[in-house]
Amino acid sequence: MIEPIFLAEAAVNGILLGGVLALLALGLNLIFGVLDIVWIAYVDLVMLCMYVVYFLVMVYGWPVWLGGLGGLAFGVLLGIAVHLLIITPILSSPPINQLLATGGLLFFIQSFATFLWTTDHRSVRLTLPIIEVGGMFLSFARLVAFVLSILAVIGLYLFLTRTFIGTAIRAVSQDRGAMALMGASPQRVYIVTSAVGGAMAGIAGALLSIQYSVHPYFGAAFGPITFMICVLGGLGNMVGAFVAAFILSEIISIGGVIWSTEMGYVIAFVIFIVMMFLRPGGIFARRE
């Protein structure tokens, strides 16, 4: 039997993990919703941003917050580059080719990172305290990351609802054809979407780099769960992805304490598969 306190600690850690997963999923979901393309390599872009933060902070001695901003800026550039170099030429290809082109990018990034930086695990070493709340031990780094990722999510929400280009982005994700009729330039909306998606990747990279060590296979570890969250939440449905991130992170975290980390993920994936059958449009989809 497991002590209730461990379960409570797992539940709280699950919430903290959920904040980061939500951030990962929201960037991907934004691109997914607007461009209707799955960037299979999305979490590998996050991994590159983590390396940037690592080098800026640990090698060049930048303060952490500035390194984080550097990661964000790099993420924006990456997002735009991926869109212009890879997505634009195949925008009208069959979906499978678009999926595979970013899958090729995944192989490329993964092995190029191995080539440049070997498979060593590198971490941004911060001496942040472990705080004790009612007998539970929580990492301060995770708490900070959670708060910042919630702020980033709120920022994304405000951007999408309060600005003109944000409204245009939401309009495209609802009806691609109508947008051109309204006189908005599709390419511009796509680039802004990719840049914002890249920025989310940069923020996620910065926040992940203070909790996890970075290595070339980081994307493989977090990639699948990120896709699952997007689909479970519903394509382009920001609130759905947000809730799905917390559901899955709780399952992983509590399952991890009761059985093992792998079993936590297995249960999360099985629940994802079953949910797909029961509610194919995502947890918040209205029944047809």
Place this chain on the structure above:
Amino acid sequence: MRLPRLLGVGLLAVLAAAPFLPLEPMKDYSLHVVIQIFIWSFIGGAWSLMGRFGLVSLGHGAFLGVGAYTTTLLWNFYGLSPWLGSVAAVLLTVALAVLVAYPCSRFRILGHYFALVTLAVGEVVRLLIIAERDWTGGSLGLTLRPAATGTGLAAIQFPDKRVFYYGALVLWLAGLWVWARLDRSMARAAMEAIGEDETAAASVGIHVTRFKLGVTVLSAVLTAVGGIAYAQYITYVNPQTLAGIEVSLRIVFAVVLGGMYSLLGPTVGTALTIALSEYLRIVFGLRFIGMAETIYGLLLVLFIIFLPAGIYGSLRALLARRPRPALTRPA
């Protein structure tokens, strides 16, 4: 005989005689590469049975893993011959394929969603193998228990590579035969109609679920057989190389590279990717770890952007004397 048939017969004769050609210094290595090409082409062909009809699975690693691990575990722990073990493996694969494909078809999981559901299935199998590390060896993998001398046939373990060579050749030809057989059957027409529009297909009396289920089970079973063959040849199984997203993507890439709508497309694609990665490995060796794969990834992206019909598919279209009328799809 017409030219293509003549070429085919000639190629087959060369392949059949290859193990006896005097290639001495490189012989074992060349055989090793060709055996891998046969096995993975067979697996790629199995994948394309589904892929060509729009059922893009990113989880074929699941079937590879179930096949390879079932026979290996039965052999290692109970001494059950892989011949019998593969029967169990195939049954298990059928069960898994039905478990995934039936609801997918019933609830109309298509396109991206189908790809992501299958991706999740592949990850579930990989993680289960890792989680059950007490008897599967976890991520370290598992070595097949060597057979006692004289029982190689029962254990499908042979010291002579040539045996595996002919076995893999036969497997590959069988895969091509299944592909061609399906290509000429009514099922192909039905599946194409389903791939275009399920509702329309159902309205002309095609039993959508039955056909989808059938083609998925066929593809899964052949993939599992390929996994068993690979495990028997390498005598080592590992969740990274036989289950999960990475191997699943590799299969898909090879097929798309070659062209999934033609008989030899998967073979051409697999041969190219294996030859390329072997060549890059020889050129760069241990000096630049990751360089070979980097070039491989870059080429994949370029190929998908510039040659979307695949190498073999594009070549064939180029060589076709009469330009075919362009397929126009009603909007």
